[in-house]
Amino acid sequence: MLKDLDPILHSQLRLAVMSLLLGLEEAEFVYLKQQTGASAGNLSLQLEKLSNAGYISIKKGHKNKYPVTICRITRTGIRAMEAYTRAIKEYLKL
Amino acid sequence: MQKEKMTPEESLNIIGQAINTAHKETTGAAYYLILWGALLTFFFLIHFIHAFGNTGDWLMNLGWLVFPVGGLLSWWHTRKTDAVEKTKPVYDSVYLYAWGGVALCLGIVSLVTSVKGPGNVYIFVLLLLFSLAAFITGGVSKFYPSLAGGVAGIVLSALILITKTPYHYLCAAAGIVVACLLPGLLLHAANKRKHA
Numbered sequence: 047m048l049k050d051l052d053p054i055l056h057s058q059l060r061l062a063v064m065s066l067l068l069g070l071e072e073a074e075f076v077y078l079k080q081q082t083g084a085s086a087g088n089l090s091l092q093l094e095k096l097s098n099a100g101y102i103s104i105k106k107g108h109k110n111k112y113p114v115t116i117c118r119i120t121r122t123g124i125r126a127m128e129a130y131t132r133a134i135k136e137y138l139k140l
Numbered sequence: 141m142q143k144e145k146m147t148p149e150e151s152l153n154i155i156g157q158a159i160n161t162a163h164k165e166t167t168g169a170a171y172y173l174i175l176w177g178a179l180l181t182f183f184f185l186i187h188f189i190h191a192f193g194n195t196g197d198w199l200m201n202l203g204w205l206v207f208p209v210g211g212l213l214s215w216w217h218t219r220k221t222d223a224v225e226k227t228k229p230v231y232d233s234v235y236l237y238a239w240g241g242v243a244l245c246l247g248i249v250s251l252v253t254s255v256k257g258p259g260n261v262y263i264f265v266l267l268l269l270f271s272l273a274a275f276i277t278g279g280v281s282k283f284y285p286s287l288a289g290g291v292a293g294i295v296l297s298a299l300i301l302i303t304k305t306p307y308h309y310l311c312a313a314a315g316i317v318v319a320c321l322l323p324g325l326l327l328h329a330a331n332k333r334k335h336a
Contacts, residue, residue, distance in 0.1 A: 056146060056151070057146075058150075063158075064158075065155045069158070069230060070165060073228075076226055077226035130151075131155065134152055137148040
């Protein structure tokens with residue numbers, strides 16, 4: 047029987063954010079917004095869902111006197127992405 | 141971009157595209173490799189010219205200036221790039237810790253050799269550490285010019301121990317070119333190609 051796909055990751059925006067963060071040490075909110083083309087409100091909401099699931103950590107601070115939000119993938123997030131890609135491969139019989 | 145229903149193919153496509161985008165983010169290491177590579181090559185070459193030909197005293201006396209100049213330019217560049225960078229590529233920390241470790245080791249060795257010890261030990265240690273850092277960062281980031289430069293630098297550092305005095309400086313200059321300056325220039329060119 048095929049595994050259920052992780053509902054937190056099985057969404058276009060959340061999956062794109064997680065995949066971007068997988069290839070980077072950290073990324074600012076502005077970068078994720080630029081790369082995904084999402085609206086700020088929607089992206090905030092999806093980042094919060096990922097953060098609540100423990101898949102990413104969010105750090106808020108200041109840079110050049112402007113507020114900045116920095117996102118980082120966690121170990122739990124990396125493991126979840128690995129499990130998700132394994133499940134996808136099973137679906138596609140790769 | 142928000143759709144809950146996706147096919148496995150679409151998921152895989154999103155993952156692939158995002159990872160490719162993230163991989164286009166380049167480390168800023170090329171600038172520091174070129175800067176310090178050029179400054180140290182110049183520094184060792186003027187030492188070689190002085191020791192070999194017994195000329196160039198005035199240039200030799202100005203040699204120490206490469207360190208504050210390099211430090212200032214590095215600090216200025218870091219400040220400038222930190223203000224605009226929105227991501228931290230995955231190999232940034234590897235470069236930071238490898239080259240930061242080299243700087244720390246060289247600081248300690250320079251303190252000890254300035255108090256007591258032969259000068260050529262410092263040149264040997266400097267090139268050995270530079271080459272090791274190039275070898276490690278090149279291997280981890282799969283940037284093979286740096287890996288190869290590191291190996292060549294290690295060989296040249298060993299030559300410092302068996303050659304006579306003026307040639308220490310020539311070996312050091314050649315080692316800095318292959319382990320630092322050349323990989324820096326190639327990394328810069330590779331980064332430019334990635335963004336083209």
